Amino acid sequence: MAAELPGYFFRTRENGAFVFKVEQETRLRRIEMDQIAVVNIRNGEIKPHGDRVLDDEDVAAIRDWMEARRAVIAERVIDDIRRTVDHLNQVSHWIQSKASDDEVDAVTDDLLLSMHDLRQVLVRRRAERIQKSG
Structure with a gap:
């Protein structure tokens, strides 16, 4: 070969x-x-x-x-x-x-809930890291 x-x-x-x-x-x-x-x-x-x-x-x-x-x-x-x-x-x-109004309405709840969940996780992780280092 x-x-x-x-x-x-x-x-x-x-x-x-x-x-x-x-x-x-x-x-x-x-x-x-x-x-x-x-x-x-x-x-x-x-x-x-x-x-x-x-x-x-x-x-x-x-x-x-x-x-x-x-x-x-x-x-x-x-x-x-x-x-x-x-x-x-x-x-x-x-x-x-x-986006049209209907398109925005179709995705708003899912996006807001996902972003809220992500924000909570990110804030909690950062706070835990700050507490450990402080």
Whole structure:
């Protein structure tokens, strides 16, 4: 093959991944992927697939992937929140400049309740942080 493939492939899912060992030097020059484990990044659990016994290299590769995956997810959460702020600004502009009275009425209660809830959580978290530091 022209490019060297990684030794492991992680098929991501909501809370982790299925882990496959990649074998590219097969008799028929095909890429073979053998599932070796299931990973849960929320609780750190690594379950070998079937009767498989994971060696130290397998476990190290999985743990490295878990650490990198957690970092990616954390970055995405912050990015999603920043996009939400942008979206709220766009909603404000839409309501001020383009929305009809009926459209405003259709979204007002949901928006006000959501924003009130968010404000309460933000104020409470900030107050807790100030109390801890003071």
